Amino acid sequence: MRGVTTETPPGALPERTKPLVLISTVASDAHTWNLVFLQLLVEELGHPVVNLGPCVPEELLAQACREHRPDLLVMSSVNGHGFRDGLSAIRHLRAQPDLDPFPAAIGGKLSTSDSDDPERVRELVEAGFDAVFMDGSAAVSTFRRFLASVERPTGVHPPQHRQWTVPLSGKAAP
Amino acid sequence: MTSAPALVGAPAAPAARPPEAGFAAFVRRARARGELVVQPRMGFGSPALMRAGLRATRDAEATTVGTLTLDSYTRVGDLAAARGAAADGSDLNGYPLVTAAAHDTRWMLGGLAGPDFPVQVRHGSAVPQDIFRALVRAGLDATEGGPVSYCLPYGRVPLSTSLSNWTDSCLILAPLREQGREPHLETFGGCMLGQLCPPSQLVAISVLEALFFTRLGVRSVSASYAQQTSPEQDREAVAALRRLCTELLPRDSVDWHIVIYAYMGVFPGTVGGARALLRSAAELATLTGAERLIVKTVVESRRIPTIAENADALELAARSAENVRGAAKALGARVDDAPTAAPATDADSQVYQEAAALVEAVLNLDADLGRALAHAFRCGYLDIPYCLHPDNAGRARSYLDTAGRLQWAELGSLPLRHLVRARSAAPVTSGELLTALGYVQRTFDSMADDDPAGGSHDATAQGEPR
Ligand code: B12
Numbered sequence: 001m002r003g004v005t006t007e008t009p010p011g012a013l014p015e016r017t018k019p020l021v022l023i024s025t026v027a028s029d030a031h032t033w034n035l036v037f038l039q040l041l042v043e044e045l046g047h048p049v050v051n052l053g054p055c056v057p058e059e060l061l062a063q064a065c066r067e068h069r070p071d072l073l074v075m076s077s078v079n080g081h082g083f084r085d086g087l088s089a090i091r092h093l094r095a096q097p098d099l100d101p102f103p104a105a106i107g108g109k110l111s112t113s114d115s116d117d118p119e120r121v122r123e124l125v126e127a128g129f130d131a132v133f134m135d136g137s138a139a140v141s142t143f144r145r146f147l148a149s150v151e152r153p154t155g156v157h158p159p160q161h162r163q164w165t166v167p168l169s170g171k172a173a174p
Numbered sequence: 175m176t177s178a179p180a181l182v183g184a185p186a187a188p189a190a191r192p193p194e195a196g197f198a199a200f201v202r203r204a205r206a207r208g209e210l211v212v213q214p215r216m217g218f219g220s221p222a223l224m225r226a227g228l229r230a231t232r233d234a235e236a237t238t239v240g241t242l243t244l245d246s247y248t249r250v251g252d253l254a255a256a257r258g259a260a261a262d263g264s265d266l267n268g269y270p271l272v273t274a275a276a277h278d279t280r281w282m283l284g285g286l287a288g289p290d291f292p293v294q295v296r297h298g299s300a301v302p303q304d305i306f307r308a309l310v311r312a313g314l315d316a317t318e319g320g321p322v323s324y325c326l327p328y329g330r331v332p333l334s335t336s337l338s339n340w341t342d343s344c345l346i347l348a349p350l351r352e353q354g355r356e357p358h359l360e361t362f363g364g365c366m367l368g369q370l371c372p373p374s375q376l377v378a379i380s381v382l383e384a385l386f387f388t389r390l391g392v393r394s395v396s397a398s399y400a401q402q403t404s405p406e407q408d409r410e411a412v413a414a415l416r417r418l419c420t421e422l423l424p425r426d427s428v429d430w431h432i433v434i435y436a437y438m439g440v441f442p443g444t445v446g447g448a449r450a451l452l453r454s455a456a457e458l459a460t461l462t463g464a465e466r467l468i469v470k471t472v473v474e475s476r477r478i479p480t481i482a483e484n485a486d487a488l489e490l491a492a493r494s495a496e497n498v499r500g501a502a503k504a505l506g507a508r509v510d511d512a513p514t515a516a517p518a519t520d521a522d523s524q525v526y527q528e529a530a531a532l533v534e535a536v537l538n539l540d541a542d543l544g545r546a547l548a549h550a551f552r553c554g555y556l557d558i559p560y561c562l563h564p565d566n567a568g569r570a571r572s573y574l575d576t577a578g579r580l581q582w583a584e585l586g587s588l589p590l591r592h593l594v595r596a597r598s599a600a601p602v603t604s605g606e607l608l609t610a611l612g613y614v615q616r617t618f619d620s621m622a623d624d625d626p627a628g629g630s631h632d633a634t635a636q637g638e639p640r
Pocket residue numbers: 028029030031032033034037038074075076077078079080081105106107108109110111112113133135139140143215217243244245246249250267268298327328365366367368369438439440441442473474475476477478479611633634635
């Protein structure tokens with residue numbers, strides 16, 4: 001949300017002291033409260049955040065990764081299509097020759113049943129997710145620990161501006 | 175925007191008597207018998223399950239209409255994914271009406287959908303033309319949504335594109351009248367993001383969407399309102415919605431009713447809490463004289479409900495409505511019986527004044543309602559708290575007061591300064607956001623004395639992120 005997104009003073013190139021986190025959801029998922037919550041949480045832990053908003057097509061996700069060079073991608077989906085769409089999204093990302101592998105996590109309500117299927121979690125990990133947070137009481141605290149473990153950034157590609165540089169509507173960036 | 179001259183003024187069609195078949199006619203007949211129509215939010219990927227679900231809805235001990243909720247791939251127009259998921263047996267979160275084989279859909283509806291059991295298509299698309307064409311092909315004529323309510327909360331489509339898509343879609347539906355069918359369109363504007371939007375703006379958007387539909391020639395509409403955090407404020411809101419519809423919808427050519435949505439935000443996790451919340455939605459519908467109620471089930475907080483869970487919710491809602499009605503009558507209290515009855519709530523409530531001010535400000539922006547709506551969001555005359563869409567100004571903020579009413583914390587440019595003294599809001603933290611989102615869940619779970627619905631449950635929202 002613009003009101004809470006980390007702002008960069010005009011003209012200043014941001015020093016990346018903490019890993020930059022890119023927050024996204026899958027292509028078919030319209031839910032945003034989960035994204036707003038995660039953005040606030042991650043920002044409170046001191047990380048700069050780029051939040052791509054709802055229904056992120058795979059190509060837009062890849063483009064955002066190129067543009068922002070995130071130190072961590074956090075995907076969230078709750079509409080029940082997270083397994084299928086998440087799998088497809090991470091395969092797409094990992095297949096981009098110009099994107100060096102960087103840590104990626106996914107969480108939420110990933111399927112339409114409420115039981116975690118370990119088989120499907122393994123599939124997500126094999127396809128390239130470093131962590132999968134199944135919905136549950138421990139998800140958020142485990143996620144905080146995971147976030148703390150993410151490596152310091154290399155800082156080679158500081159983003160020009162972090163605020164909604166990837167347009168939510170697919171229109172040209174301002 | 176497509177230039178649609180019809181948007182400028184209501185086509186003053188001759189006052190025809192509304193036909194006796196169709197969605198709205200069914201609702202009207204139920205109303206005449208004093209019955210609340212109840213409806214699920216049901217959608218399954220498989221035609222067999224979907225058919226079983228419709229049958230169970232029809233056969234429930236309640237006055238019901240059926241629902242065909244579409245899956246998220248169809249909603250965003252990713253028809254390849256909808257086909258792929260159906261083919262490889264992945265679970266879809268709804269019925270893929272656009273890509274499903276025509277004979278499957280015909281079989282699924284056959285002998286069920288009809289004048290005595292109308293079926294409505296529910297979707298969530300800002301690009302709904304294909305969905306409208308598909309539902310017409312399937313012999314259906316009732317659906318819902320809106321150019322604002324299925325755009326801002328639902329994805330990345332620019333508002334101006336959604337407005338022109340919804341214009342086209344109304345123009346697909348409206349001509350069905352020439353074939354003796356009465357197409358029906360319900361606004362989703364009474365829901366928006368489901369939670370934390372002050373009721374006056376929900377009422378305003380719902381009314382504006384109903385006007386949008388009728389100006390494009392749809393003559394049977396319903397205006398929605400989703401239950402929020404305070405029963406008293408909700409009653410004011412429904413009364414305000416009814417009054418504004420009465421004041422603004424063309425009296426002689428448009429048939430309309432009010433539909434209540436059981437709470438659309440983070441739901442209680444206990445069976446007792448979820449049932450109590452549904453009962454209070456039925457109470458709201460009954461006391462405000464709403465004609466129809468869309469229910470939620472005891473597993474809402476966790477997963478897509480089964481057919482049995484849906485049928486249960488329908489029956490609970492119908493029984494609760496009956497009880498409230500009986501009790502109110504016994505006490506001699508006024509239950510708003512007919513759309514024309516005077517509301518039992520203060521007609522000039524705060525909610526009404528705010529909603530009327532919002533509607534008026536938008537209508538004054540442009541004679542073309544589509545352009546007026548686009549302009550309203552651009553200049554912040556409408557502004558949805560916490561909505562991420564770039565066409566939303568994002569400066570208005572809400573808070574829950576100590577009585578549980580949703581209030582404005584920041585107005586941004588909302589034209590409400592003469593009515594509301596906003597208190598300046600400190601930036602919200604993740605914990606505070608969860609606390610606000612979890613208010614209804616906590617309130618109702620604390621009244622329940624049972625275990626979480628169906629075993630292991632994780633409260634979606636609690637005070638502190640763990
Ligand atoms: C509000 C809501 C909506 C609003 C969303 C508005 C918006 N723009 O956000 C509206 C009404 C528009 C909506 C629409 C739909 N919804 Co909805 N919605 C909800 C509801 C009621 C609350 C969600 C919410 O706001 N939660 C608050 C946030 C802060 O919490 P959260 O999302 O649950 O996430 C928590 C955890 O999961 C976790 N988490 C989430 N992501 C991640 C990621 C990581 C890395 C980690 C560590 C943790 C984590 O952290 C959060 C805090 O604890 C839930 C049910 C419920 N919970 O009561 C259904 C629900 C999520 N919706 C559902 C569905 C299916 C839909 C629809 C497809 C319609 C339909 N068929 O019923 C459409 C979506 C269309 C689309 N294209 O996706 C289902 C999903 C079912 C499933 N997974 O099997 C649910 C569970 C309802 C149900 N029982 O059927 N919805």
